[in-house]
Amino acid sequence: MMPEVIVTAVVFFATYHIIRLISNHLLKRKLIKAEQYERVGILEEPKVENDESNRYPSLKWGLVALMTGLGFIIIEVMGLFNREMVRGRDAVLPLGILMVCISLGFLIYFFIMNGKAVKK
Known part of the structure; x- marks a missing residue:
């Protein structure tokens, strides 16, 4: 499919x-x-030449990579406890965990950038 x-x-x-x-x-x-x-x-x-929006691209992608790795670690740890929950063709849980972790990486970057903008 x-x-x-x-x-x-x-x-x-x-x-x-x-x-x-x-x-x-x-x-x-x-x-x-x-x-x-x-x-x-x-x-x-x-x-769009917005210097503020893309000021720290390495921070953004570093956070996303970190959170993606954390998501993969969580999936593997959950697989140790209940193999049927995260394995199999129809398992949606690993995809959900990965998407949540990636989104958290972007949200952390967003809050860091908003915190820097407020301090200026």
Whole structure:
């Protein structure tokens, strides 16, 4: 079941980006033919240069990696106590534990950054 879902998602994602690329090209071409050169830049993606939001990228990804590792350790420890709970094809508990730990890593980073912003 899982490979079919992944293949379907990749196909739709690729189709969306191809259609978006072609439509942007056609719109830019129409604007250039209409001599609206200053409006061609409207179709460009705005680059957000927010220094505060991505100030410590290594801290963010370090926390996420740490919490992911902690999630894997928790899954293994739970497997020692009750092997049926975390093993098997239909076990959702390991995925839930991993997602919660990864989310906690992002939340810890968020609170650290908000604490630094308030102190300034």
